[in-house]
Every structure is written in structure tokens, then in C-alpha cells.
Amino acid sequence: MTDKNLFRKNALFYRGLILTVLEGLLSGSNYIVIYAVLKMLYDGTASMQRIFSLSGLVGAIFVIRLVIYSIGYTQSQIGGAEVSKNIRLGLGDKLRKLPLSGFTEKREGQYINIMTADVNSYEQILTHKLASLVKNGILSVIVIFFIGVLYFPAAVILLFSLLLLLPEMWLSFRIVGKYGKEKNAVTAEAVGQIVEYIDGIQAFRAYGMGGTKNRNTTAALRKFSTVSYQYEAHGIPVNFAFNIVNWLTVPLIMWIGFIPWQSGAIHAINFLFLCMMPMVLAKLTAAISVDMFSYRNLLISKTNIQNLLTEKEESKSKDIFSPKEHGISFHDVSFSYVEGEPVLKKMSFAIPDHKLTAIVGDSGSGKSTILNLIAKYYNPESGDIDIGGQSIRHVNAEDVLDILSMVDQDTFLFHETVRENIRHANPSATDEEIEIACKKANCDTFIRKMKKGYDSSIGENGNLLSGGERQRLSIARAILKNSPILLLDEATSSLDIENELAVKQAISNLLQENKTVVMIAHTLSVIKNAAQILVVADGKVAESGTHEQLLNLGGKYTAMWNAEQAITA
Numbered sequence: 056m057t058d059k060n061l062f063r064k065n066a067l068f069y070r071g072l073i074l075t076v077l078e079g080l081l082s083g084s085n086y087i088v089i090y091a092v093l094k095m096l097y098d099g100t101a102s103m104q105r106i107f108s109l110s111g112l113v114g115a116i117f118v119i120r121l122v123i124y125s126i127g128y129t130q131s132q133i134g135g136a137e138v139s140k141n142i143r144l145g146l147g148d149k150l151r152k153l154p155l156s157g158f159t160e161k162r163e164g165q166y167i168n169i170m171t172a173d174v175n176s177y178e179q180i181l182t183h184k185l186a187s188l189v190k191n192g193i194l195s196v197i198v199i200f201f202i203g204v205l206y207f208p209a210a211v212i213l214l215f216s217l218l219l220l221l222p223e224m225w226l227s228f229r230i231v232g233k234y235g236k237e238k239n240a241v242t243a244e245a246v247g248q249i250v251e252y253i254d255g256i257q258a259f260r261a262y263g264m265g266g267t268k269n270r271n272t273t274a275a276l277r278k279f280s281t282v283s284y285q286y287e288a289h290g291i292p293v294n295f296a297f298n299i300v301n302w303l304t305v306p307l308i309m310w311i312g313f314i315p316w317q318s319g320a321i322h323a324i325n326f327l328f329l330c331m332m333p334m335v336l337a338k339l340t341a342a343i344s345v346d347m348f349s350y351r352n353l354l355i356s357k358t359n360i361q362n363l364l365t366e367k368e369e370s371k372s373k374d375i376f377s378p379k380e381h382g383i384s385f386h387d388v389s390f391s392y393v394e395g396e397p398v399l400k401k402m403s404f405a406i407p408d409h410k411l412t413a414i415v416g417d418s419g420s421g422k423s424t425i426l427n428l429i430a431k432y433y434n435p436e437s438g439d440i441d442i443g444g445q446s447i448r449h450v451n452a453e454d455v456l457d458i459l460s461m462v463d464q465d466t467f468l469f470h471e472t473v474r475e476n477i478r479h480a481n482p483s484a485t486d487e488e489i490e491i492a493c494k495k496a497n498c499d500t501f502i503r504k505m506k507k508g509y510d511s512s513i514g515e516n517g518n519l520l521s522g523g524e525r526q527r528l529s530i531a532r533a534i535l536k537n538s539p540i541l542l543l544d545e546a547t548s549s550l551d552i553e554n555e556l557a558v559k560q561a562i563s564n565l566l567q568e569n570k571t572v573v574m575i576a577h578t579l580s581v582i583k584n585a586a587q588i589l590v591v592a593d594g595k596v597a598e599s600g601t602h603e604q605l606l607n608l609g610g611k612y613t614a615m616w617n618a619e620q621a622i623t624a
């Protein structure tokens with residue numbers, strides 16, 4: 056579906072719109088009935104029979120209106136919901152294609168705001184605002200026409216007051232344009248803060264930073280309420296001034312209608328209606344003015360959606376990527392997340408095919424960044440990365456991800472069953488293959504202890520599981536995917552001893568799968584037998600070699616090893 060098609064309104068929407076407008080127009084018939092009754096009374100032509108017919112007509116119109124309204128409302132709701140569903144699916148697809156480097160905390164708030172609040176606002180336009188605007192607009196024209204039939208000069212004055220909507224609209228659109236955009240940006244920021252607050256609720260509580268003590272969230276919400284107030288406060292005077300001018304037409308029409316009535320040029324009932332109908336028109340135009348104000352605001356949401364849909368996607372390449380062997384090399388690779396703060400500085404090394412290469416180094420030295428670049432989550436600023444002798448710079452990120460599995464510190468799990476979560480690694484895997492993978496990953500035992508075994512739900516992001524259990528499920532996924540390259544972050548330090556042993560056992564099973572493995576090691580004893588160990592420091596590979604070779608060097612690795620030995624002794 057193209058971006059334009061995402062906004063395409065369906066037949067249900069149009070039917071709903073037409074029926075809602077029709078119902079609104081029928082509501083105007085009440086005034087015609089009142090007019091007829093008053094005229095009858097005044098002329099002395101009223102009879103039980105005529106009153107009976109008129110009341111029957113009112114009842115019949117009411118029933119017809121009720122039916123039309125129910126059908127129209129339901130149809131426009133279903134039609135609107137269908138359009139929102141398409142937009143959300145389209146946005147979801149778009150997010151999948153955006154470069155990961157764009158997913159900063161601030162942008163996440165924006166994306167969530169667009170996918171939820173902005174799409175809801177757009178749905179509001181479809182299901183409520185458009186119908187209300189069209190209905191009130193047509194009713195206003197009919198009222199003016201009716202007044203024109205009663206006394207033409209009054210209609211000219213009212214038409215003029217209706218045209219005042221144009222400058223009023225222009226002014227209020229400017230206000231919405233200025234403050235609405237700001238309000239939207241602040242809303243996105245507040246949403247980002249709220250997401251962070253909910254994600255980090257455990258930590259916030261542990262440090263007594265929950266509720267109003269959380270300064271960032273409180274500040275974002277305060278900013279939101281200030282800008283909301285400013286936005287409304289700027290709109291009120293314009294609306295106020297318009298309404299005053301608009302309502303002034305009521306006494307004005309009374310005055311100018313009185314003269315022809317006095318001279319006998321118009322009927323008394325016509326004069327009565329000349330006094331009454333401008334009030335109806337004033338109410339209608341006030342409603343149009345408020346609706347237009349919020350319609351314009353809701354259109355900002357549409358613009359936000361369109362802007363996201365036109366964001367630059369990760370470039371697609373036609374280059375075929377299917378390397379025969381899976382050694383990995385970095386050639387003078389430089390990279391920074393934040394401009395001017397390089398993490399990798401002209402880093403070069405080679406990872407042999409079918410062997411285990413371990414990466415060690417201080418916290419923050421750039422170990423995970425190396426894995427992120429191999430997985431093409433990010434592109435290097437300069438230098439080149441080869442897999443099997445082919446540069447990955449111009450190939451599609453999905454093609455690179457196809458030949459590797461990543462087991463990192465942040466295991467993401469879906470709110471599904473254990474089986475479904477693991478099957479994502481290989482959608483055609485049989486139940487038996489899933490269970491074999493889980494046995495190798497040391498998770499079969501705990502899965503079977505769960506109430507429904509492999510069919511147990513694991514909660515949102517696996518929150519019904521412990522950290523070690525989540526890591527083992529992620530290892531099971533990697534085993535099931537059976538890709539030639541494995542990127543592994545051995546992060547067992549935060550686990551209890553039982554889980555740590557289980558994860559280490561799962562990792563050692565994984566290492567026997569005869570793949571090209573790049574493993575970040577936080578404990579050196581785990582990687583003593585690695586074919587190569589890279590010691591990362593200051594954005595470069597400071598030392599490299601086997602465990603023995605590095606110990607013989609007597610450098611940084613030796614110091615790290617000695618420190619670890621001292622702790623475990």
C-alpha cells in the first residue's frame with residue numbers, strides 16, 4: 056500500500072458521512088413544523104386533525120432520524136477504524152525500514168505519539184469533525200436561505216456575518232500553526248518521559264524517585280500543561296471576538312425586522328422567526344468555528360503521520376550478499392554515536408572463519424559497538440567491514456542479519472508463548488526442533504516446569520521469566536536459527552549463581568556448533584580457549600592473540616587476568 060493509499064477513505068466512511076449529514080438536515084425540519092403550527096394558531100386555522108397530522112409527521116421524522124443516525128454513526132466508526140488500522144500498519148512497516156541510529160529516546164516518544172495519539176486524532180477527523188462541519192455548514196446555508204424567504208435584507212446581513220468566519224479562521228489557524236506544533240513536540244517529549252518512567256519503574260522505586268519525585272517526568276508534564284494552556288489561551292480571544300460579532304446579529308435583525316412588520320410588509324410569525332433564527336445560526340457558526348479550530352489542530356497530526364511516512368529509509372541495495380565463508384574483518388573502522396565523540400578510532404582486526412574470537416576490554420570501551428557494526432545496526436563513519444571478503448557497506452542490513460544470530464544483554468521477547476517466541480528464529484521449525492534447541496540452550500527443564508510448558512505465555516517482554524531464563528531463551532533462538540555467524544555478549548554478572556551456571560552451560564553448548572563466533576567476554580576464564588582474544592582500549596585493538604600469547608605480553612590482558620584471578624581465588 057502506498058503512503059497516499061493509507062489515508063484513502065473507504066465506502067463505509069462516505070456512507071457514514073452522508074447519513075450523518077442527512078440526519079442533521081432532517082433535524083432542521085422541526086423549525087418548519089413549529090413555523091406551521093404558529094402560523095395555524097395565528098391565522099385561526101388550527102384543528103385537531105391538522106395538529107394530529109403534524110405531530111405524526113414530527114414522530115415519523117424522529118424515528119427516521121434515529122435509524123439514519125444509528126446506521127451512519129456505526130458506519131463512520133467502522134470506516135474510520137479501518138483507515139486508522141491501515142495507517143498504523145503502514146507506520147509499523149515504515150518504522151521497520153528506518154535506520155536504527157534514528158531511534159533515540161526523544162524520537163521514540165515522537166514515534167509512539169504518532170502511532171497512538173496522532174492516528175487517534177486523524178480518526179477523530181474522519182468519524183466526528185468532518186461530518187459535524189459539513190452538517191453545520193449546510194444547515195447554516197439553509198437557515199440563511201429560509202430567512203431570505205422571510206425577509207431578504209436580514210439574510211444579507213446574516214450572510215455577511217457567516218463570511219466573518221473566514222478572517223476568524225485565518226487568525227485561529229495561525230495560532231494553531233504556531234502553538235499546535237509546539238504542543239505536539241512537547242507532547243512527544245512527555246510521552247518519551249512517560250515511557251521511560253514506566254520502563255524504569257523498578258529502578259525509580261528502588262531509589263525513591265517514583266511519582267512527583269521523578270524530576271524529568273514531572274518537568275515534561277509541567278511543560279505540557281503550560282503549552283496546552285498557552286495554546287487554548289491564544290485561541291480564546293479570537294473565538295470570543297467572533298462570537299460577540301456573531302451574536303450581535305440577533306438584536307440587529309430584530310430591529311430591522313420590526314420596521315417591515317410595523318408597516319405590515321411581513322407577517323407577525325415571520326417576524327417572530329426573524330428574531331429566533333439568527334440565534335440558531337449564531338449557534339451553528341459558533342460550532343463551526345470551534346470545529347474548524349480543532350480540525351486544523353487535528354490536521355497537524357495528519358502532517359506528523361505524513362512526515363514519518365516520508366522519513367528517509369535505510370537505503371536498499373541490489374548487491375547480492377551470500378558469502379561462501381564467514382571470516383570478518385575491520386579495516387580502519389571509525390564510528391561515533393554522537394558527533395565529535397568517537398567510540399572506535401580506525402580500528403582494524405580480522406576474525407577467522409569457524410573459530411571463536413573473544414573481545415574483552417573495560418566497560419564502555421566499545422565492545423558492544425563492534426557487534427552492532429557487524430550486525431549493520433549502524434554504519435561506520437569511515438573504513439570498511441568485510442564478511443567473507445565482501446564489504447557489507449552497500450548490502451542490505453536484512454541480508455547481513457540473515458547470516459548471523461545475536462545473543463546480547465538486552466534479550467527482547469514477545470508477549471507470546473515460549474514456543475512462538477523461539478519459532479521467530481526459524482518460522483518453519485517443527486515443535487521437535489524447537490525442543491531440541493531448548494535442551495541445548497539449557498531451558499527445556501524450566502519450560503516444562505511452567506504451567507502450560509512450551510505453550511505458556513511469558514508476559515510482556517518476558518517479564519514472567521528471570522534474567523537468566525530470558526537469556527537462555529535467546530540462546531535457544533540462536534541455536535534454532537543455525538546461522539553461520541554468532542555474536543554473543545556473555546553478560547552473566549547480573550545473574551544469581553544457579554542462573555549463571557545454566558547460561559554458561561548453554562553458551563558452551565552453543566560454542567560447539569562450529570560457527571564463526573564473536574563473543575564479548577566479561578569473565579576471562581570463559582574464553583581461555585578462544586582462537587583469538589581482542590583487547591579493546593581507547594577505540595582500538597590494543598592487544599590480540601591467544602590466552603597464552605597475551606599473558607606472555609604482560610600488558611593490559613595480563614593485568615585483567617591477574618585481577619580476575621585475585622577475585623576468584
Ligand SMILES: Nc1ncnc2c1ncn2[C@@H]1O[C@H](COP(=O)(O)OP(=O)(O)OP(=O)(O)O)[C@@H](O)[C@H]1O
Pocket residue numbers: 392393398416417418419420421422423424425
Ligand atoms: N546508542 C548510543 N548512543 C550514544 N552513545 C552510546 C550508545 N551506545 C553506546 N554509547 C556509548 O559508546 C561507548 C561504547 O559503548 P559500548 O556499549 O560499545 O561499550 P562496551 O564496551 O560494550 O561496554 P559494556 O562492557 O559496559 O557493555 C560508551 O561510551 C557508551 O556510552
